[in-house]
Amino acid sequence: MALRHVGLAATLSLALGLASPxxxxxxxxxxxxxxxxxxxxxxxxxxxxxxxxxxxxxxxxYKGSYPDTMNAGIAAFRAGxxxxxxxxxxxxxxxxxxxxxxxxxxxxxMADTGEPFDSKAYLPAITGYYSTSKGxxxxxxxxxxxxxxxxxxxxxxxxxxxxxxxxxxxxFEDAKKLKAAGYATCGFSTAWVTWANLEQLSAWHxxxxxxxxxxxxxxxxxxxxNGPLQIKHLEKLIELQKDKTYDYSGRTNSGxxxxxxxxxxxxxxxxxxxxxxxxxxxxxxxxxPMPYYPDAAGAPQNSIIGGASLWVMGGKTPAEYKGVAKxxxxxxxxxxxxxxxxxxxxxxxxxxxxxxxxxxxxYITAPYLETPLKELTNKPPTExxxxxxxxNMVQLRDIWAEEIESALAGKKTAKDALDTAVxxxxxxxxxxxxxxxx
Amino acid sequence: MQKQSVFHSPLLPFLLIAPxxxxxxxxxxxxxxxxxxxxxxxxxxxxxxxxxxAFENYAELLQQPEYFNAIVRTFAFSALIAGxxxxxxxxxxxxxxxxxxxxxLYRTLLIWPYAVAPAVAGVLWMFxxxxxxxxxxxxxRNMGLDWNPLLNGNHAVILVxxxxxxxxxxxxxxxxxxxxxxxxxxxxxxxxxxxxxPMRRFWTVTFPLLTPTxxxxxxxxxxxxxxxxxxxxxxxxxxxxxxxxxxxVYKVYLDGLLGGNLxxxxxxxxxxxxxxxxxxxxxxxxxxxxxxx
Numbered sequence: 001m002a003l004r005h006v007g008l009a010a011t012l013s014l015a016l017g018l019a020s021p022x023x024x025x026x027x028x029x030x031x032x033x034x035x036x037x038x039x040x041x042x043x044x045x046x047x048x049x050x051x052x053x054x055x056x057x058x059x060x061x062y063k064g065s066y067p068d069t070m071n072a073g074i075a076a077f078r079a080g081x082x083x084x085x086x087x088x089x090x091x092x093x094x095x096x097x098x099x100x101x102x103x104x105x106x107x108x109x110m111a112d113t114g115e116p117f118d119s120k121a122y123l124p125a126i127t128g129y130y131s132t133s134k135g136x137x138x139x140x141x142x143x144x145x146x147x148x149x150x151x152x153x154x155x156x157x158x159x160x161x162x163x164x165x166x167x168x169x170x171x172f173e174d175a176k177k178l179k180a181a182g183y184a185t186c187g188f189s190t191a192w193v194t195w196a197n198l199e200q201l202s203a204w205h206x207x208x209x210x211x212x213x214x215x216x217x218x219x220x221x222x223x224x225x226n227g228p229l230q231i232k233h234l235e236k237l238i239e240l241q242k243d244k245t246y247d248y249s250g251r252t253n254s255g256x257x258x259x260x261x262x263x264x265x266x267x268x269x270x271x272x273x274x275x276x277x278x279x280x281x282x283x284x285x286x287x288x289p290m291p292y293y294p295d296a297a298g299a300p301q302n303s304i305i306g307g308a309s310l311w312v313m314g315g316k317t318p319a320e321y322k323g324v325a326k327x328x329x330x331x332x333x334x335x336x337x338x339x340x341x342x343x344x345x346x347x348x349x350x351x352x353x354x355x356x357x358x359x360x361x362x363y364i365t366a367p368y369l370e371t372p373l374k375e376l377t378n379k380p381p382t383e384x385x386x387x388x389x390x391x392n393m394v395q396l397r398d399i400w401a402e403e404i405e406s407a408l409a410g411k412k413t414a415k416d417a418l419d420t421a422v423x424x425x426x427x428x429x430x431x432x433x434x435x436x437x438x
Numbered sequence: 439m440q441k442q443s444v445f446h447s448p449l450l451p452f453l454l455i456a457p458x459x460x461x462x463x464x465x466x467x468x469x470x471x472x473x474x475x476x477x478x479x480x481x482x483x484x485x486x487x488x489x490x491x492a493f494e495n496y497a498e499l500l501q502q503p504e505y506f507n508a509i510v511r512t513f514a515f516s517a518l519i520a521g522x523x524x525x526x527x528x529x530x531x532x533x534x535x536x537x538x539x540x541x542x543l544y545r546t547l548l549i550w551p552y553a554v555a556p557a558v559a560g561v562l563w564m565f566x567x568x569x570x571x572x573x574x575x576x577x578x579r580n581m582g583l584d585w586n587p588l589l590n591g592n593h594a595v596i597l598v599x600x601x602x603x604x605x606x607x608x609x610x611x612x613x614x615x616x617x618x619x620x621x622x623x624x625x626x627x628x629x630x631x632x633x634x635x636p637m638r639r640f641w642t643v644t645f646p647l648l649t650p651t652x653x654x655x656x657x658x659x660x661x662x663x664x665x666x667x668x669x670x671x672x673x674x675x676x677x678x679x680x681x682x683x684x685x686x687v688y689k690v691y692l693d694g695l696l697g698g699n700l701x702x703x704x705x706x707x708x709x710x711x712x713x714x715x716x717x718x719x720x721x722x723x724x725x726x727x728x729x730x731x
Contacts, residue, residue, distance in 0.1 A: 071695055074483050077484055078485045095698060098482065099482065099486060102486060248588055251676065252676075255588075257570070263570055392697050394697070395692065395693070395696050395697035398677075398678075401678070402679070405678060405680040408589055409680070435698075435699075436487070
């Protein structure tokens with residue numbers, strides 16, 4: 001009912017808006033979580049958009065970390081003054097999507113405002129994460145990355161390793177050699193322990209993390225990552241943790257400094273780590289696709305993305321929506337996408353932008369920026385590799401990480417830890433399902 | 439001996455306490471009631487769908503073994519933090535109470551850490567004891583100790599207790615020092631003349647006379663350990679590894695803000711409130727009897 005009123009008010013204001021052209025520029029609030037160089041990218045985008053036309057004014061404001069920004073948006077919505085656009089990290093997708101009425105799906109926004117929009121122009125490996133199973137785009141991918149393996153080439157040389165490892169067994173062997181060559185506290189490691197060792201591992205080997213296409217097909221999804229592959233992988237990590245051939249680096253990316261400081265010569269983390277590596281690493285470095293188990297059928301499949309997307313909030317006026325739609329079109333422009341890609345290291349989201357960067361020969365000088373794109377487009381995505389949509393994902397990750405930590409500390413076996421992680425996670429998923437289905 | 443003031447207008451006393459009552463109403467009772475109400479609801483993060491579930495959130499909570507673990511853990515934390523910071527502060531205060539050269543400087547330096555925000559204290563200790571960055575951690579490793587608070591729960595607990603207790607020492611020190619200085623010198627001198635040594639003087643004269651201060655500080659320190667360690671835990675461990683530093687108040691935050699489970703989070707804060715009210719009541723009822731004012 002409330003929605004219908006909004007609709008009526010909207011029609012009225014649209015009619016009025018058509019009758020008398022807006023006097024002042026319509027403000028569009030954009031809440032985001034970007035700091036440093038990436039904040040500059042956001043400010044520059046807003047400035048360019050505001051300079052290019054006079055009807056709308058995009059006002060970006062920084063709201064803290066990813067969880068902080070999302071919580072600020074939720075609190076603002078509850079208080080009735082949500083921003084127009086909010087940047088939400090990929091794991092918040094299910095929560096945002098379940099909030100029917102609180103958000104306006106991008107495909108609907110584009111149709112309602114009559115803004116030209118072709119969902120096929122976007123890279124499916126990226127937009128798939130933020131679309132319904134029918135391919136309707138719910139949120140607009142903004143900064144996307146994927147997980148890659150960062151390599152300290154000087155260290156490899158020191159340990160007489162000729163080639164960058166491609167498979168997990170090779171990584172384990174090389175890590176042992178590296179340890180013997182002086183990298184005593186860490187042969188290899190990963191940031192984002194669950195993203196690396198459960199989520200990406202499962203997608204990369206085409207095994208399910210959860211049922212219903214990892215939750216994309218419904219909130220009644222169940223976790224399934226206690227399969228043989230994941231158990232085998234965790235067992236190996238437990239074994240190697242004992243002598244620090246592998247050494248745990250925490251749940252988030254706070255351990256990334258171990259790579260740039262030269263402590264861990266092989267380190268799996270986001271491709272978005274590029275900026276820091278470039279600025280801080282005092283050795284010869286590169287990155288490579290994530291390793292895989294050669295005995296797994298069909299591996300490697302394709303990786304899944306990380307990063308964040310832009311959600312359009314509900315309950316705004318048509319004039320404001322028109323401005324938001326124009327801004328999203330502005331962001332999709334090929335040259336602009338290429339520019340964002342080069343400046344931030346985040347992935348281009350349109351096929352045209354990727355093609356243009358290739359044509360320009362950008363990846364000849366910066367091959368490490370193409371690695372995540374190669375991973376994402378390695379094979380057409382399957383049910384297991386299109387993306388993830390699990391409610392309460394932030395807390396789910398914490399539960400999984402807790403169990404992995406117990407296993408790595410030697411308190412549980414790999415199987416026991418993953419079984420418990422699945423059971424505890426499922427309880428949380430049911431809780432989420434109850435709150436959304438009502 | 440007591441002077442009694444009489445208000446001539448019956449309205450005046452109420453007017454005088456009105457601002458204070460108003461503040462308490464707005465900043466305590468109102469949110470507390472809201473929390474109680476929220477704890478009976480099942481609601482999504484955006485507040486779009488709300489169902490009244492009565493005591494279901496509580497029932498679910500009390501079925502979780504993790505919740506009981508968190509209670510036990512929180513009590514253990516507050517005992518460790520209050521115990522270590524009180525005893526260290528008392529020791530330092532007794533030392534600083536002596537006539538020393540440069541005592542003013544010594545005291546100021548000891549009070550300084552109180553000005554440090556909890557999160558900053560957390561980051562500070564983390565820098566010293568981080569397994570790959572920390573100076574102290576490197577030293578510990580060189581001594582052959584596999585210091586790793588990222589995986590070893592006990593190490594993480596030590597880390598948090600260290601930072602939390604360190605930060606509270608200044609506060610306790612200040613109160614102990616004031617307490618010590620208010621002890622009449624004549625009593626101590628009389629004890630000395632009677633032949634009591636310094637240790638004996640401390641335990642039989644100073645300590646009993648300090649009990650009001652100690653009692654007050656125990657209450658304050660436990661409340662501090664329950665609530666104000668949030669910033670330190672958030673900055674240092676985020677409740678990990680494997681929940682080993684997840685206290686009740688941190689769990690409220692995790693479930694409510696990160697998990698979007700507002701009902702359970704509200705139920706937890708109501709229970710937390712009950713626990714703290716209960717604790718304080720017990721302390722006043724029983725411990726206070728042993729206090730010599």
